Amino acid sequence: xxxxxxxxxxxxxxxxxxxxxxxxxxxxxxxxxxxxxxxxxxxxxxxxxxxxxxxxxxxxxxxxxxxxxxxxxxxxxxxxxxxxxxxxxxxxxxxxxxxxxxxxxxxxxxxxxxxxxxxxxxxxxxxxxxxxxxxxxxxxxxxxxxxxxxxxxxxxxxxxxxxxxxxxxxxxxxxxxxxxxxxxxxxxxxxxxxxxxxxxxxxxxxxxxxxxxxxxxxxxxxxxxxxxxxxxxxxxxxxxxxxxxxxxxxxxxxxxxxxxxxxxxxxxxxxxxxxxxxxxxxxxxxxxxxxxxxxxxxxxxxxxxxxxxxxxxxxxxxxxxxxx
Ligand SMILES: Nc1nc2c(ncn2[C@@H]2O[C@H](COP(=O)(O)OP(=O)(O)O)[C@@H](O)[C@H]2O)c(=O)[nH]1
Ligand SMILES: [Mg+2]
Numbered sequence: 001x002x003x004x005x006x007x008x009x010x011x012x013x014x015x016x017x018x019x020x021x022x023x024x025x026x027x028x029x030x031x032x033x034x035x036x037x038x039x040x041x042x043x044x045x046x047x048x049x050x051x052x053x054x055x056x057x058x059x060x061x062x063x064x065x066x067x068x069x070x071x072x073x074x075x076x077x078x079x080x081x082x083x084x085x086x087x088x089x090x091x092x093x094x095x096x097x098x099x100x101x102x103x104x105x106x107x108x109x110x111x112x113x114x115x116x117x118x119x120x121x122x123x124x125x126x127x128x129x130x131x132x133x134x135x136x137x138x139x140x141x142x143x144x145x146x147x148x149x150x151x152x153x154x155x156x157x158x159x160x161x162x163x164x165x166x167x168x169x170x171x172x173x174x175x176x177x178x179x180x181x182x183x184x185x186x187x188x189x190x191x192x193x194x195x196x197x198x199x200x201x202x203x204x205x206x207x208x209x210x211x212x213x214x215x216x217x218x219x220x221x222x223x224x225x226x227x228x229x230x231x232x233x234x235x236x237x238x239x240x241x242x243x244x245x246x247x248x249x250x251x252x253x254x255x256x257x258x259x260x261x262x263x264x265x266x267x268x269x270x271x272x273x274x275x276x277x278x279x280x281x282x283x284x285x286x287x288x289x290x291x292x293x294x295x296x297x298x299x300x301x302x303x304x305x306x307x308x309x310x311x312x313x314x315x316x317x318x319x320x321x322x323x324x
Contacts, residue, residue: 014045021148024087026118029148033123036140043140050143055268057089057150058255059142061171063157063193068177069203070156072238078114079241080248081152089145089153090114090122093138121145138170139275152251170271172264173254175247177201178217180209194220197231199250205235205243229257288316 012031020028035046060077062070074090081088114120125141138155145153155171176197200221202213217233232250236243258264288295298312307315314321 014042014049018046018049018147021144024118024149026121029121029144030123032144032147033125033141036144037125037137039137046144047140050140050147053147054139054143055146057142057146057153058251059153059155059170059172060251061155061157061174062177063174064177064201065179068179069236069238070177073175073177073201073203073236073244073247074154074156075114076236076238076241076244077154077248078120080244082114082117082119086151087119087149088121089142089148089150090120091138091141091145091153091155092122092124093155093157121148121150139271142170169267169274172258172267173198173251175199175201175251177203178213179204180207180213198229198254199247200231200233201236201243201247202233203236203238206237206240210235228261229254229263284317292316 014032014035017028017031017035021032032046032050035042037043062074064070071092078088078090114122123141125137142153174196176193176199178200179202200217202210202217204210214233214235221231221233234243234246234250236247238244255264258267292298295312298307298315301307302309302312310322
């Protein structure tokens with residue numbers, strides 16, 4: 001149990017856990033990940049202890065529609081990266097719902113081959129309802145994995161929708177996966193992933209329509225306004241490991257480019273901004289709940305015509321007015 005404010009906490013000492021995690025001890029890494037996931041006073045202690053960790057590991061986000069092959073690709077990437085001696089972290093992030101088992105069970109089976117490997121840290125994170133949500137917890141988990149000496153951290157999103165874009169914001173390199181007949185380029189453009197992709201992968205290239213999908217994507221990339229990084233469109237058959245070496249090479253190339261161009265630093269600052277904002281907003285939410293006991297009293301006064309909603313918000317945040 002931990003007390004609010006962090007005076008009295010029991011369980012293993014955070015500093016000791018951090019030291020053990022830095023030595024690569026999987027149990028300590030797991031404990032620290034649990035602490036940052038739970039947040040609260042001890043999560044904060046972990047954050048403080050790891051403040052100067054982060055930024056070493058190459059953070060790779062994998063996103064795309066369900067069933068496209070993200071988990072299969074992640075697992076194949078782990079194998080390829082382990083083969084060259086890299087330490088690898090894997091975060092499976094479900095921004096939308098607490099894990100019910102289904103999809104993740106399949107992922108666990110796929111990841112089972114890496115489960116005994118001391119050079120691989122695998123973690124599922126459900127982030128709904130916790131302090132700062134996805135943006136608040138995932139960067140801390142990244143710092144834990146960085147402290148544990150991971151060279152590469154793969155973040156796979158399990159959910160769909162806007163939250164995937166948030167995951168993208170966490171990554172140094174974003175891989176967008178598509179598959180023939182699963183929506184292809186047009187869907188990609190609709191979902192806004194064209195702008196966020198650093199690398200496109202057309203997986204399930206063993207299926208009809210892969211060539212068409214690649215061509216369409218290349219065309220669309222050509223139409224868009226691109227920076228100096230040329231977004232590659234790769235074909236993979238992740239279930240057979242085909243094209244995975246090329247994907248690893250593309251990830252390396254993007255990392256090298258973003259290091260040299262300053263893009264990586266720029267993204268890290270953006271990431272920290274999102275993190276600070278998430279914590280601040282979460283505090284405000286907690287304040288509304290804890291200090292004001294929720295909004296129902298104010299809401300009743302608004303309904304009764306005693307207050308307008310702006311004046312009600314003033315009571316929550318004295319001195320804070322909307323910009324403009
Ligand atoms: N035919 C084919 N099937 C694949 C390929 N990659 C993955 N799959 C299969 O597609 C299904 C969904 O893959 P999964 O990795 O769970 O997708 P996710 O939901 O994006 O994580 C599984 O049955 C995989 O075995 C591929 O390259 N070709
Ligand atoms: Mg998956």
